[in-house]
Amino acid sequence: MDEQQAFFSRELLRWYHENRRDLPWRRGHNPYYTWVSEIMLQQTRVDTVIPYFERFISKFPTATALADAKEEDVLKAWEGLGYYSRARNLQAAAREVKERYAGEVPDDVAAVSSLKGIGPYTAGAIMSIAFNRNEPAVDGNVMRVLSRFFRLHDDIAKPSTRVKIEKVARALIPDGHASHFNQALMELGALTCTPKSPSCLLCPVMEHCEGRLAGEELLLPIKTKAKPPKPEVRFAALVEGMGRHEGQLLIRKRPDTGLLARMWELPHVLAQKQTSKGSTTQEAAMDQVRELLFQEGIHAEPVEAYCDAEHTFSHIQWQMRVYRCKALSEMALPPGYAYIEREHMAEYAFPNLFVKLIQGYFEEQQSVRNG
């Protein structure tokens, strides 16, 4: 360890000793508390997590208690925290801990890493914080602090950068002080070396911070922005049933894999570009809807433009033009298709944009009927 590294570790630990926050999971040394708190803290701020953590621990005080709980009770305790697969994975892992490790979180990095929901960061956090093992725990805070202090220009959005920074972080751990050191690193990122306006003048390691000395503290860490979602114009068919399907709407189920797997939706198709400018005339759009219905084996035809709707995913933005269509017969439905009425919407899982579209349609129909 060179002088700059030794300085960093020494001063950071000294600072942490006086500035650490008193958090519920820091009272005592319970590996289960560390584990639960680290899962909750993924993508979630400390202030939000505290009340959830207190309630969760009082309901499920041990890994075995969590393993024995009903999943719906666990999800209920997680309600509002978001990313609910964290809760399912946490309980699945608790069941494995109960079965394979007699209900005790194993003091073994390979065993901890193999548990559901525990990736490289969380494994390092548990091993270091709970068991004081010399494992790095590199989260976004740590990448920011170390990128600035050592003036690393690697793109922290790349997975390979986390691996590189883990090597840097591992080398900095003062032997026998992994628990406090790793927590100190994250605490500094949360309290002082913040993303937008770091409080460099209050920082215990500012004298040797290469990023600040180079005037780059606001430039670092380098992080490529996610590319903006690619717009996709789509034409959707709002098919109104006839005869015994009067007042009902035609929906279809998405494929088993990929985007929105097994969710229900209105039938729609990616727009084919009609002009050099990429725009599409009303007639051409209706033709494409007619072609969609034909291809899908649906005996119906477009009537008129109904509305526009937009939905943004991480990489795609759907710009949907919805065409009202009318069924021309009480045809047999192709596989994966169904007619739906207002009262039965709760039985089908729809992405939000279709919930809005379909509910909007039914409400409009009802107000028409009510005069």
Add this chain to the structure above:
DNA sequence: AACGCGGGGAT
């Protein structure tokens, strides 16, 4: 390597 997964705070 790209993508999906919620909610909250900052602006």
Add this chain to the structure above:
DNA sequence: ATCCCAGCGTT
């Protein structure tokens, strides 16, 4: 109202 935050599992 819009931007930003960010670890893990799946594909």
